[in-house]
Amino acid sequence: MADKTVVDLLKGVDLFSELKEDQLDQLASLVISKDFARDETIILEKDESVQALFLIAEGDVKVYMTGSDGKETILTLLSRGDFFGEMSLIDGEPRSASVKAVTPTKLLIIRREHFLELLKTTPELATGLLIQMSRRLRNANRQIGSLATMSVYGRVAGTILSLVEDRGVRIHGNNGEMVTVIRNRPTQQQLAEMSGTTRETVSRVFSSLVKNGTISVMGKDLVIAEESRLHETDSKE
Numbered sequence: 001m002a003d004k005t006v007v008d009l010l011k012g013v014d015l016f017s018e019l020k021e022d023q024l025d026q027l028a029s030l031v032i033s034k035d036f037a038r039d040e041t042i043i044l045e046k047d048e049s050v051q052a053l054f055l056i057a058e059g060d061v062k063v064y065m066t067g068s069d070g071k072e073t074i075l076t077l078l079s080r081g082d083f084f085g086e087m088s089l090i091d092g093e094p095r096s097a098s099v100k101a102v103t104p105t106k107l108l109i110i111r112r113e114h115f116l117e118l119l120k121t122t123p124e125l126a127t128g129l130l131i132q133m134s135r136r137l138r139n140a141n142r143q144i145g146s147l148a149t150m151s152v153y154g155r156v157a158g159t160i161l162s163l164v165e166d167r168g169v170r171i172h173g174n175n176g177e178m179v180t181v182i183r184n185r186p187t188q189q190q191l192a193e194m195s196g197t198t199r200e201t202v203s204r205v206f207s208s209l210v211k212n213g214t215i216s217v218m219g220k221d222l223v224i225a226e227e228s229r230l231h232e233t234d235s236k237e
């Protein structure tokens with residue numbers, strides 16, 4: 001299905017931003033697209049049955065792990081232009097985490113052998129993949145560090161800082177000052193699952209951060225006015 005729509009969708013995937021038009025055409029002929037409903041599972045942790053890489057053309061997914069007590073920890077939220085499922089393709093091990101659609105989602109799916117072949121012949125793709133994987137490792141390190149050492153207050157602040165790094169957009173605020181916006185912000189429940197705490201705690205931390213002017217909530221946006229204060233919160237509580 002090397003049609004123009006698929007090529008356009010592929011152009012929206014960061015990983016492929018360095019590919020040339022003919023490389024995109026070639027890739028487009030190899031992918032299939034599939035729709036997932038909200039809450040539908042796409043990948044199950046430890047599964048080995050689906051050998052493919054997934055690219056998000058539309059929608060949002062959560063990457064999570066389920067503890068022995070059934071509790072979910074969200075490792076990250078991914079949206080349009082992101083990819084997942086590369087780890088098992090590269091090391092041949094079972095899936096490292098589960099992935100579920102949190103909104104109706106359209107995915108482009110590329111089979112393992114096609115992806116590995118493309119990796120060999122396209123150095124730009126390999127570099128893009130390494131950059132993304134390094135970014136994810138940095139975020140994971142921050143998450144591990146904050147879970148081990150910080151108060152819940154600091155962990156929620158750390159999660160907001162990860163979101164800033166991942167997908168924060170700098171814009172002028174209402175009074176002309178520069179602020180950072182997280183569009184389509186995660187729910188408080190999702191933030192709790194990313195911070196290893198409860199929704200009630202996130203709500204309490206949010207109220208306090210809103211009260212002291214660090215953040216504000218505007219519809220679906222989370223606005224961060226005072227990023228430096230989020231770095232200072234680990235000593236509180």
Ligand code: CMP
Pocket residue numbers: 043063075076083084085086087088089094095096097098099136140
């Ligand atoms: P894979 O192990 O094949 O299947 C689950 C996918 O979730 C994994 O590949 C990555 O794409 C993604 N994933 C796992 N852990 C993380 C993480 N810490 N941050 C971002 N994505 C992750």
